[in-house]
Amino acid sequence: MRGETRLELFKRLVKLAVSSDARVASDVLACIRAAKPDGETVTMFLNEVRNTLAPPVAKGAKRGRTSVAIGAASTASRTERLPELVVVLESVEFATVPASHGLLLGLFDLLATLVELPSTAGQTDVSYPGQLILGALARVVENVQPTSGVTGDSIRMAPVLDFMRSSINPQTYSQSLLLLSQLGPLVPDQLVHNVMPIFTFMGANVLQRDDAYSLRVVDQTLDNIVPALVKAMQKTANGRDGLLAELRELLRAFTDAAAHVPRHRRINLFTRLVETLGAKQFLSAVAMLLVEKAGNKSSEAAALPLALVEHFDVATQLSAYQQVVDELQHVVALEPSFLEPAPAAGVVGEGQA
Numbered sequence: 122m123r124g125e126t127r128l129e130l131f132k133r134l135v136k137l138a139v140s141s142d143a144r145v146a147s148d149v150l151a152c153i154r155a156a157k158p159d160g161e162t163v164t165m166f167l168n169e170v171r172n173t174l175a176p177p178v179a180k181g182a183k184r185g186r187t188s189v190a191i192g193a194a195s196t197a198s199r200t201e202r203l204p205e206l207v208v209v210l211e212s213v214e215f216a217t218v219p220a221s222h223g224l225l226l227g228l229f230d231l232l233a234t235l236v237e238l239p240s241t242a243g244q245t246d247v248s249y250p251g252q253l254i255l256g257a258l259a260r261v262v263e264n265v266q267p268t269s270g271v272t273g274d275s276i277r278m279a280p281v282l283d284f285m286r287s288s289i290n291p292q293t294y295s296q297s298l299l300l301l302s303q304l305g306p307l308v309p310d311q312l313v314h315n316v317m318p319i320f321t322f323m324g325a326n327v328l329q330r331d332d333a334y335s336l337r338v339v340d341q342t343l344d345n346i347v348p349a350l351v352k353a354m355q356k357t358a359n360g361r362d363g364l365l366a367e368l369r370e371l372l373r374a375f376t377d378a379a380a381h382v383p384r385h386r387r388i389n390l391f392t393r394l395v396e397t398l399g400a401k402q403f404l405s406a407v408a409m410l411l412v413e414k415a416g417n418k419s420s421e422a423a424a425l426p427l428a429l430v431e432h433f434d435v436a437t438q439l440s441a442y443q444q445v446v447d448e449l450q451h452v453v454a455l456e457p458s459f460l461e462p463a464p465a466a467g468v469v470g471e472g473q474a
Contacts (some may be wrong), residue, residue: 127162132205135166138212139204153212160218166209167227173202174234199240205251206231210253215260222275228258233280236287248293251284255296256457262303278304278311282318295338302345309353316350320371324378328390331383340393347397361402365459372403376410379425391429400437404430405444406459413460 134156138149167245176199218224230380232254235247243278265271276300285297301319304443305312323342328337351364360365375394394403411426430438451458 128165129161131156131158131162131370135205135208140209150208150212153208154214157217159214160221160224160329163209163213163218164221164223164227167206170202170206171227171231171234174199174231174238176237186222200247205248206250207253210250210257213257215257216263218261218264220261220266220269220271221441222270222272225258225261225271225275225352226277227309228254228261229277229280232258233277236280236283242300247286248290252290252293252296253286255281255284255293255300256353257301259296259303262300262307265307267349273308273310276308276311278308278315282315282322286318287324291326291330291335294322295334298323298327298338298342302342305346306349309349309430312346312350314351316346317374318375319346324374328378329381329383331386336386339390343393343397347394351398362459364402365406368398368403369406372407372410376407376414379414380412383384387425388428391425392432395429395433400433403442404433404437405441407450408441409448409460 131153134149134153137152138146141149149421232251235251235254281297281300281304285294288294288297298319300317323339324382327338353366354364354367358367375391379391380389391407395407398407408426408430411429412423415423415425422471430441433441448458448460452460
């Protein structure tokens with residue numbers, strides 16, 4: 122059967138599922154699952170829905186009250202096919218659909234289009250379709266093989282970040298972070314560019330949570346993203362000092378959030394962070410930033426960096442203390458250091474032209 126014919130039959134089933142009563146719709150959904158639509162058909166359908174959701178091309182119309190009303194009506198018409206999209210995302214077993222450049226790109230582009238829909242009172246909620254897309258992407262990414270034809274151009278981290286940051290749903294935060302942890306090792310260049318938004322968001326919205334699922338999200342994000350990030354940055358960083366300078370703000374995203382992490386989880390979190398980064402290179406850096414953050418606060422806050430160092434073997438502790446002494450000597454000598462970075466070259470101060 123030709124691709125166009127398969128698509129038309131697939132679309133008729135989807136529309137029937139949307140327009141029928143619950144009993145008939147259930148039978149139609151079972152039919153779609155049993156049919157196991159191929160990746161090409163699903164990709165064509167997703168691209169068609171995405172084109173419907175996309176904003177119309179402006180034609181230079183006069184702006185005013187009429188254009189506002191037209192815009193509201195246009196938004197309503199653009200979201201008419203969201204129920205069809207939900208049916209497909211719920212009924213297609215993406216775990217069995219072979220990964221391909223077209224399918225992945227179609228899902229990422231569809232997520233980006235959902236994020237760009239105007240936020241209008243009474244408008245159809247896009248959070249659930251977006252979560253379904255995240256789930257579909259996670260399953261398709263698991264199917265990526267060397268023969269899949271998937272390249273860095275097939276994967277886009279930005280729409281996932283945008284959707285995560287536009288949401289107020291903790292479930293969306295967790296799903297997005299888990300997907301990003303899958304994508305990071307596949308596209309290290311994109312990871313380097315997007316790592317700060319990922320960990321800044323995690324520090325502000327996830328680290329303080331104390332449920333088992335959030336713990337798994339944090340652990341998986343650290344285990345998958347941090348090693349891939351360090352490996353990517355080692356290619357351009359100038360030794361340990363250069364690597365520390367590149368990762369300083371990432372480490373601060375964690376140390377700044379230390380006070381908001383449940384007390385009984387703090388030492389485990391920072392131990393895992395240091396172990397994932399590499400204790401010989403990063404233990405002293407994390408400990409120093411924790412001390413800096415504690416400042417003159419409670420003795421409990423000051424005890425965290427000491428407890429962190431004591432978690433490691435004696436040789437690693439001695440190496441970390443020596444690195445701390447070296448950094449303090451740089452500070453006393455007014456030399457650039459990890460604690461007092463030199464101003465960026467070419468930065469124009471206030472009042473300068």
